[in-house]
């Protein structure tokens with residue numbers, strides 16, 4: 001199992017959902033970046049379980065302990081180690097799952113790959129691991145902020161309830177005004193209601209997180225196999241339950257003619273820009289200086305609070321009785337995770353890029 005992300009800036013994570021702790025090591029982080037640890041904790045609070053009526057009821061305070069690499073409020077250029085305790089695990093919820101496989105979770109594939117698995121809370125396959133990405137992503141975002149780069153994500157769809165306005169017509173400063181993290185207040189109410197209803201029925205919903213990175217200079221990304229869009233897509237698809245990524249117009253390009261979707265050039269304040277941004281800020285795998293925006297589709301959570309037919313370890317039929325504390329929809333908590341993965345990819349590429357002209 002490869003547990004490390006990145007080229008120059010790397011993140012290695014460890015830990016299982018019901019073990020004593022999770023944590024990570026960030027290597028290659030540049031020296032001299034001022035770190036606001038309160039802001040790192042705030043970002044973790046946006047992801048933590050038990051934060052609202054529409055998330056898992058597992059209560060973790062997710063207080064991060066930064067162990068190394070930061071001295072007198074600044075990064076040292078040395079490895080940044082950190083740890084987060086697991087305190088509210090309830091492993092008895094998983095006694096049936098020890099005997100059988102949840103359809104569409106990772107129980108069967110882990111068993112097939114390793115011949116064993118930590119069934120408690122899904123072990124390593126649990127999205128609990130994403131807390132580590134948020135620590136690293138929050139630090140990366142602070143480095144990017146000093147370069148004038150900002151990253152904001154929000155919930156743009158839950159089931160069939162969709163925000164129609166594009167990101168640049170929305171007020172992204174109000175994303176956290178509601179618990180589903182949707183900047184369209186009316187749609188947020190409908191989304192929250194839909195998630196609450198699904199939860200009552202013991203069911204779950206999917207959704208989309210949209211993310212925008214602003215202030216990215218032209219020139220980030222490796223032009224062939226390491227295309228910036230490929231790296232972003234891989235980073236997003238490494239998030240639990242992510243099943244699709246679109247960059248710029250994405251799949252909507254398919255129904256347009258070339259003449260309708262050219263991003264024409266113009267000169268603005270003595271710099272070359274485009275008048276539209278169908279490309280989502282990336283052309284030829286390289287950032288072009290426009291906003292980078294992308295959508296990540298998340299499937300409905302696999303663990304249902306109802307009886308589910310499955311098979312046991314021998315392949316004989318069995319019924320799983322829905323039990324435990326699970327998210328009825330991952331998107332409200334996926335918002336800071338998508339921001340974090342975007343920040344890690346962009347900072348990594350900034351550090352990788354030797355030819356960038358600023």
Ligand SMILES: Cc1cc2nc3c(=O)[nH]c(=O)nc-3n(C[C@H](O)[C@H](O)[C@H](O)COP(=O)(O)O)c2cc1C
Nearest residue numbers: 105106125126127240241302303326327330333334
């Ligand atoms: C923020 C977040 C929270 C999640 N919460 C749950 C959960 O409570 N229960 C569950 O079964 N899956 C949950 N998932 C999804 C599983 O972790 C995921 O489905 C599992 O690891 C299998 O991977 P796959 O769906 O990518 O194939 C969550 C995912 C994310 C991103």
Ligand SMILES: C=C(O[C@@H]1CC(C(=O)O)=C[C@@H](OP(=O)(O)O)[C@H]1O)C(=O)O
Nearest residue numbers: 049056058121122126127128324325326
């Ligand atoms: C613990 C977290 O979320 C968990 C993600 C998760 C899964 O299968 O991904 C299953 C649930 O685990 P448990 O049954 O142990 O509570 C969620 O609560 C977290 O995100 O920190």
